[in-house]
Amino acid sequence: MSLRSPLGRVRGLGSAKSGAHHWLHQRLTAVAIVPLSLWFVNAILTHMHDDHAEIVDWIGSPLVAALLIALIVAVFYHAKLGLQVVIEDYFHGELAKVVLLVAMKLGLAFGALLGVVAVLKISFGSA
Amino acid sequence: MWGGGTSLEQFLTANDTPMANNPLSPHLQVYRPQLTSILSITHRITGVFLALGTVMILYWLVAAASGPAAYAEAQRCLGALPTQVVLFGWTFAFFYHLANGIRHLLWDTGWGFDLDTAYKTGYAAIAAAIVLTLLTWACVLAQGGQA
Numbered sequence: 001m002s003l004r005s006p007l008g009r010v011r012g013l014g015s016a017k018s019g020a021h022h023w024l025h026q027r028l029t030a031v032a033i034v035p036l037s038l039w040f041v042n043a044i045l046t047h048m049h050d051d052h053a054e055i056v057d058w059i060g061s062p063l064v065a066a067l068l069i070a071l072i073v074a075v076f077y078h079a080k081l082g083l084q085v086v087i088e089d090y091f092h093g094e095l096a097k098v099v100l101l102v103a104m105k106l107g108l109a110f111g112a113l114l115g116v117v118a119v120l121k122i123s124f125g126s127a
Numbered sequence: 128m129w130g131g132g133t134s135l136e137q138f139l140t141a142n143d144t145p146m147a148n149n150p151l152s153p154h155l156q157v158y159r160p161q162l163t164s165i166l167s168i169t170h171r172i173t174g175v176f177l178a179l180g181t182v183m184i185l186y187w188l189v190a191a192a193s194g195p196a197a198y199a200e201a202q203r204c205l206g207a208l209p210t211q212v213v214l215f216g217w218t219f220a221f222f223y224h225l226a227n228g229i230r231h232l233l234w235d236t237g238w239g240f241d242l243d244t245a246y247k248t249g250y251a252a253i254a255a256a257i258v259l260t261l262l263t264w265a266c267v268l269a270q271g272g273q274a
Contacts, residue, residue, distance in 0.1 A: 027235060030228050037225065045266045052195035059191065068188075079178040086171060108178075115185050118192035127192045 022081060029078035036071040056127050065123035069116050076112035080105055166249050170227045173220035180217045183210075218263055223256035 047058055059065055083104050091097040121127050158164075183205065190201030204210060230248045233239050239248055 027232065030232060034225065034229065037221070041221075041263065045263065045270075048267070049270060052191065052198040055191050055198065075181060079174075079181065082171075082174045083178055086175060111181060111185055115188055118185075118188040121192040122188075127194065 022084075026078065026081045029074045029081070032070065032074040033078060036067065036074060039067060040071055056122050059119060059122040060125065062123065065119050068119045072112055072115040072119070076108050076115075080108045083108070162249050163245055166227060166252065170224060170231075173224045176217065176220045177224055180213075180220070183214070183217070215260070215264060219256060219260040222259040222263075223252065226252040226255040226259075 043058075043064075047055060050058065059068065084101060087097060087100045087104060091100055187201055187205060190197040205214070230239070230252050233248070239245060
């Protein structure tokens with residue numbers, strides 16, 4: 001028989017095992033994404049008919065490249081935090097949950113990397 | 128009540144306890160949906176849809192980094208009608224998630240939890256999403272179509 005109280009044994013055994021930093025990071029990325037995404041939508045409307053030379057020239061500006069990279073990092077991290085909660089809530093089998101979580105996190109990390117590399121390649125003038 | 132060597136699991140799963148077979152809330156089979164709960168699940172659904180749609184933005188960026196031929200091909204693909212329909216839905220999902228996300232941030236400050244305000248901000252989020260989506264696509268059409 002365990003000497004621990006029922007509350008002590010249950011603590012930390014929720015679906016996520018932790019919480020405060022996840023909550024805070026979700027809010028911080030959300031606050032960053034509000035102005036960045038509105039800037040991006042406006043930029044797309046301005047540049048959607050640009051040809052390749054014009055779009056490369058636009059992304060070649062350091063400010064634009066930095067804003068795009070900030071948006072990519074914030075969006076993919078925010079997506080990771082959000083999808084993590086969705087998977088934890090709706091997949092109850094431990095194996096399926098862990099496999100999906102790992103695949104989602106690695107996939108989004110690679111997506112963010114791909115976007116950042118593309119922006120850097122353009123902004124360093126080799127596209 | 129947990130004395131005598133009865134573990135918590137045994138207590139919770141024992142058939143003679145009133146808690147044993149109770150369904151967990153929300154009781155979806157008998158649950159009457161309201162605006163607030165519908166908006167809440169819509170926030171999740173649009174979030175998942177937006178995450179999937181980031182593939183289109185990555186494709187656009189990678190094509191721009193790959194040269195003029197790849198970029199022209201990407202513009203043709205993204206400008207095709209089926210993609211434009213998906214992009215229209217994605218635009219609505221974006222503005223809804225943005226507006227309702229701001230509603231969430233306001234709740235985080237402790238504001239807007241009373242039922243009357245929660246309904247008003249809920250309707251405001253829907254209205255903002257519809258208006259901003261239509262405004263954005265009016266800009267697209269004004270430039271001769273094709274986002």
